[in-house]
Amino acid sequence: xxxxxxxxxxxxxxxxVEGIFMLISMLVALLYHGSDVLPLLNSALITLGVxxxxxxxxxxxxxxxxxxxxxxxxxxxWIVFSLFGSLPxxxxxxxxxxxxxxxxxxxxxxxTGSSVLNDIEALPHGILFWRSLxxxxxxxGIIVLSLAILPVFGxxxxxxxxxxxxxxxxxxxxxxxxxxAKNLWAIYVLFTVVESLLLWAGGMSFFDAINHSxxxxxxxxxxxxxxxxxxxxxxxxxxxxIFFMVIAGTNFTLSYSALTGKFDKVYKNxxxxxxxxxxxxxxxxxxxxxxxxxxxxxxxAFRDTLFQVVSIITTTGYATADYLTWxxxxxxxxxxxxxxxxxxxSTGGGIKIMRIVLLLKNSYYELRRLLHPNAIIPVRFxxxxxxxxxxxxxxxxxxxxxxxxxxSTTLFTLIDPDLNxxxxxxxxxxxxxxxxxxxxxxxENFSQVPAVGKWFLSFLMxxxxxxxFTVLVLFSPAFWKK
Amino acid sequence: xxxxxxxxxxxxxxxxVEGIFMLISMLVALLYHGSDVLPLLNSALITLGVxxxxxxxxxxxxxxxxxxxxxxxxxxxWIVFSLFGSLPxxxxxxxxxxxxxxxxxxxxxxxTGSSVLNDIEALPHGILFWRSLxxxxxxxGIIVLSLAILPVFGxxxxxxxxxxxxxxxxxxxxxxxxxxAKNLWAIYVLFTVVESLLLWAGGMSFFDAINHSxxxxxxxxxxxxxxxxxxxxxxxxxxxxIFFMVIAGTNFTLSYSALTGKFDKVYKNxxxxxxxxxxxxxxxxxxxxxxxxxxxxxxxAFRDTLFQVVSIITTTGYATADYLTWxxxxxxxxxxxxxxxxxxxSTGGGIKIMRIVLLLKNSYYELRRLLHPNAIIPVRFxxxxxxxxxxxxxxxxxxxxxxxxxxSTTLFTLIDPDLNxxxxxxxxxxxxxxxxxxxxxxxENFSQVPAVGKWFLSFLMxxxxxxxFTVLVLFSPAFWKK
Ligand SMILES: [K+]
Ligand SMILES: [K+]
Numbered sequence: 001x002x003x004x005x006x007x008x009x010x011x012x013x014x015x016x017v018e019g020i021f022m023l024i025s026m027l028v029a030l031l032y033h034g035s036d037v038l039p040l041l042n043s044a045l046i047t048l049g050v051x052x053x054x055x056x057x058x059x060x061x062x063x064x065x066x067x068x069x070x071x072x073x074x075x076x077x078w079i080v081f082s083l084f085g086s087l088p089x090x091x092x093x094x095x096x097x098x099x100x101x102x103x104x105x106x107x108x109x110x111x112t113g114s115s116v117l118n119d120i121e122a123l124p125h126g127i128l129f130w131r132s133l134x135x136x137x138x139x140x141g142i143i144v145l146s147l148a149i150l151p152v153f154g155x156x157x158x159x160x161x162x163x164x165x166x167x168x169x170x171x172x173x174x175x176x177x178x179x180x181a182k183n184l185w186a187i188y189v190l191f192t193v194v195e196s197l198l199l200w201a202g203g204m205s206f207f208d209a210i211n212h213s214x215x216x217x218x219x220x221x222x223x224x225x226x227x228x229x230x231x232x233x234x235x236x237x238x239x240x241x242i243f244f245m246v247i248a249g250t251n252f253t254l255s256y257s258a259l260t261g262k263f264d265k266v267y268k269n270x271x272x273x274x275x276x277x278x279x280x281x282x283x284x285x286x287x288x289x290x291x292x293x294x295x296x297x298x299x300x301a302f303r304d305t306l307f308q309v310v311s312i313i314t315t316t317g318y319a320t321a322d323y324l325t326w327x328x329x330x331x332x333x334x335x336x337x338x339x340x341x342x343x344x345x346s347t348g349g350g351i352k353i354m355r356i357v358l359l360l361k362n363s364y365y366e367l368r369r370l371l372h373p374n375a376i377i378p379v380r381f382x383x384x385x386x387x388x389x390x391x392x393x394x395x396x397x398x399x400x401x402x403x404x405x406x407x408s409t410t411l412f413t414l415i416d417p418d419l420n421x422x423x424x425x426x427x428x429x430x431x432x433x434x435x436x437x438x439x440x441x442x443x444e445n446f447s448q449v450p451a452v453g454k455w456f457l458s459f460l461m462x463x464x465x466x467x468x469f470t471v472l473v474l475f476s477p478a479f480w481k482k
Numbered sequence: 483x484x485x486x487x488x489x490x491x492x493x494x495x496x497x498x499v500e501g502i503f504m505l506i507s508m509l510v511a512l513l514y515h516g517s518d519v520l521p522l523l524n525s526a527l528i529t530l531g532v533x534x535x536x537x538x539x540x541x542x543x544x545x546x547x548x549x550x551x552x553x554x555x556x557x558x559x560w561i562v563f564s565l566f567g568s569l570p571x572x573x574x575x576x577x578x579x580x581x582x583x584x585x586x587x588x589x590x591x592x593x594t595g596s597s598v599l600n601d602i603e604a605l606p607h608g609i610l611f612w613r614s615l616x617x618x619x620x621x622x623g624i625i626v627l628s629l630a631i632l633p634v635f636g637x638x639x640x641x642x643x644x645x646x647x648x649x650x651x652x653x654x655x656x657x658x659x660x661x662x663a664k665n666l667w668a669i670y671v672l673f674t675v676v677e678s679l680l681l682w683a684g685g686m687s688f689f690d691a692i693n694h695s696x697x698x699x700x701x702x703x704x705x706x707x708x709x710x711x712x713x714x715x716x717x718x719x720x721x722x723x724i725f726f727m728v729i730a731g732t733n734f735t736l737s738y739s740a741l742t743g744k745f746d747k748v749y750k751n752x753x754x755x756x757x758x759x760x761x762x763x764x765x766x767x768x769x770x771x772x773x774x775x776x777x778x779x780x781x782x783a784f785r786d787t788l789f790q791v792v793s794i795i796t797t798t799g800y801a802t803a804d805y806l807t808w809x810x811x812x813x814x815x816x817x818x819x820x821x822x823x824x825x826x827x828s829t830g831g832g833i834k835i836m837r838i839v840l841l842l843k844n845s846y847y848e849l850r851r852l853l854h855p856n857a858i859i860p861v862r863f864x865x866x867x868x869x870x871x872x873x874x875x876x877x878x879x880x881x882x883x884x885x886x887x888x889x890s891t892t893l894f895t896l897i898d899p900d901l902n903x904x905x906x907x908x909x910x911x912x913x914x915x916x917x918x919x920x921x922x923x924x925x926e927n928f929s930q931v932p933a934v935g936k937w938f939l940s941f942l943m944x945x946x947x948x949x950x951f952t953v954l955v956l957f958s959p960a961f962w963k964k
Pocket of ligand 1: 111112113219220221315316317432433434
């Protein structure tokens with residue numbers, strides 16, 4: 001059966017980590033002499049207390065845990081983190097209702113970036129820092145999860161990247177997982193530092209620069225300003241953010257290769273090629289469209305386009321322009337990007353470039369198979385043929401993703417009867433993007449959604465962030481059998 | 483290379499068939515002393531003339547033709563039929579513009595049922611008869627195509643039904659194809675006759691009864707009244723039509739089994755079970771919804787629900803109620819049905835029940851595979867395991883279907899900027915349904931769509947009707963190579 005003691009112990013350990021980051025936020029609050037020092041301290045104490053208690057009582061839990069334990073832990077971590085992570089909002093009265101605070105925190109840890117806040121600037125610095133930090137931690141978590149842990153469970157199609165596919169015995173892999181995690185976190189921190197310095201140099205306050213670096217690298221999209229990045233009408237700042245959004249939407253092992261001088265790995269990587277290609281194509285079409293339908297100058301139209309395209313395809317969700325004010329054709333093109341997502345192994349959400357490319361290839365190959373039914377024509381990716389098993393997995397993922405999108409949109413019309421708004425809210429939550437359509441565009445927020453709708457969207461964020469299967473498997477009777 | 487002579491000869495032969503049916507429509511016109519006698523005669527003479535000429539000049543064409551010839555013929559038949567089939571509308575001035583007449587005819591032959599007509603009752607009887615006949619012929623064509631011809635090409639997943647999968651040598655199968663076609667047509671005609679008699683007995687004029695039987699059995703949905711079936715406020719007539727829509731959306735080989743006494747084949751058939759299950763589920767939800775949100779009585783609410791659900795899932799497209807006036811949740815549920823479609827081997831369009839079921843099963847099995855990565859867990863259908871090849875094909879179909887839906891919707895916003903209207907127009911054309919959403923609901927029609935939009939939707943109808951691959955393969959470079 002399940003090793004509940006070990007599960008509780010690990011959650012406890014992770015809660016201690018969360019508590020430490022709350023203490024760091026408290027230090028920021030102290031620095032600004034904010035009213036949020038005590039709420040953050042109390043949140044940290046509660047979180048550290050509960051975490052410590054869990055570790056202490058379960059200290060002697062058997063280390064050995066199964067794959068099924070892994071599934072439970074992964075889903076629970078995000079839920080438990082979001083519950084405790086709501087404390088700073090609740091105790092500081094920044095967000096007084098639980099449904100709102102939980103939504104904001106889950107939106108943070110899943111790097112979604114949808115917000116219930118109507119006046120972000122009114123929040124004290126410590127709380128704002130904590131808000132950005134939830135995304136930065138969520139991004140860190142997802143990198144480790146997608147590049148070190150999920151492959152062990154055979155999720156995410158990462159088999160394509162791993163030189164050797166790790167076997168199904170998680171606990172033997174600890175040393176390797178730890179080394180991978182350390183390397184990835186090192187470049188994650190490095191990128192964050194470099195972006196902070198550049199944004200600071202570009203004219204942002206040091207505080208805003210750090211916060212935006214946190215939420216860029218996580219493809220999170222929380223801003224310290226209600227107007228998002230549009231607040232800074234600086235081409236330099238916007239281009240810097242575009243650059244780092246592209247990085248954040250790239251597989252971090254690829255960035256690691258680039259930083260260690262292995263450039264051939266980068267330009268031979270097919271996912272990266274298509275990722276850049278999609279950005280170029282959508283930018284070209286929308287740029288032309290904006291020139292034809294608006295009075296914007298060339299540079300402004302180009303920057304607005306590139307920023308919005310990169311922000312959506314990487315699932316960051318920052319805004320420097322409101323795509324809902326664009327002509328419907330361009331708006332729908334942006335909505336199409338809701339279904340792309342970042343690269344596998346990046347902090348980006350959504351369906352992911354690798355899956356999209358495999359789906360497109362398989363569709364084209366299916367036509368060729370039709371013409372030559374006796375020939376064996378495997379789909380090739382990164383010059384290797386892809387096993388039927390991975391193709392079936394990717395196709396099933398796509399199918400389930402769209403099914404959830406359809407069913408959830410239908411259900412959400414019970415909450416908001418406007419179909420476009422419902423589609424947007426569901427797609428943006430499931431894809432961990434941030435802004436939606438209709439009532440939930442880049443200039444709006446989710447404060448008007450009733451509580452039940454916020455819980456529902458929070459669940460979709462979790463589902464999307466954990467690559468569907470990880471959560472869905474918990475709903476399968478086979479999982480709980482025996 | 484291609485055997486163009488044989489292609490032209492076959493098209494010529496089929497044009498002669500089309501001309502004969504135009505002559506039959508002319509007889510109807512004669513009976514009613516309509517103004518459309520001469521236009522129908524001229525159309526028939528032109529069609530017969532061109533067909534005869536094609537056959538005569540290519541009479542000595544080699545009989546042998548390849549699979550690739552087959553692909554070309556299938557697509558060309560629908561296009562050529564729609565071009566010549568437009569003649570009666572054009573020559574009688576019922577629909578004076580080519581884009582309109584072609585749209586109406588393609589919508590007929592593909593059994594879509596979307597119309598450009600604002601005053602159907604104003605049309606003479608011969609033209610109305612021709613209009614219904616295009617659907618009836620299209621339905622006949624699709625049965626033969628999907629149950630006898632496409633399996634030869636490995637399209638449509640019919641491998642699941644065929645006791646032995648036909649090999650890739652079409653010309654050797656002629657006798658078997660012919661026998662299958664004859665049996666299927668016999669019951670198609672039988673059902674049409676029985677439904678006509680019942681509708682006549684229920685109070686329809688004999689003319690209306692025949693026309694509606696034609697378009698029911700084809701899941702076409704053209705009515706002789708602007709108000710569609712809502713014109714007859716008779717529960718009997720509406721239930722009769724519901725019953726025959728269900729039949730028309732059922733695999734015709736299954737109906738054949740039932741009529742020859744093999745009932746066990748029917749209730750053991752998984753696709754049929756799910757088909758009925760989906761109807762029951764959607765009817766139950768929408769029925770409850772209508773009771774809660776409207777003042778309708780039980781019987782009326784039930785009949786309105788069942789009629790609309792069956793009409794949309796079978797892709798018939800008749801209307802007795804305007805689902806756009808329902809509360810958005812119920813409207814979106816109906817829109818979800820746009821992506822279901824009839825059974826494989828029926829005259830219904832859309833994605834088809836069998837594919838939906840296989841997709842759902844594969845998704846569920848993927849979760850189980852995740853839990854037991856070393857176990858071999860094949861998807862089972864009708865108590866047989868389904869090969870990976872079929873699963874990949876079905877998944878690729880679904881992927882391409884949705885991709886076309888997304889891309890076409892985006893493009894269509896250039897023609898109609900209302901996103902809901904664009905989604906509805908594209909989904910209804912691709913699924914061969916008839917009515918859409920927004921500006922193209924059951925109470926509206928497609929007359930306001932500009933010419934380019936009509937050509938575009940006509941193409942989507944063709945694409946959907948021929949199961950995508952059959953048409954798409956013509957766009958693949960590999961097809962034209964060598
Ligand atoms: K985001
Ligand atoms: K139809």
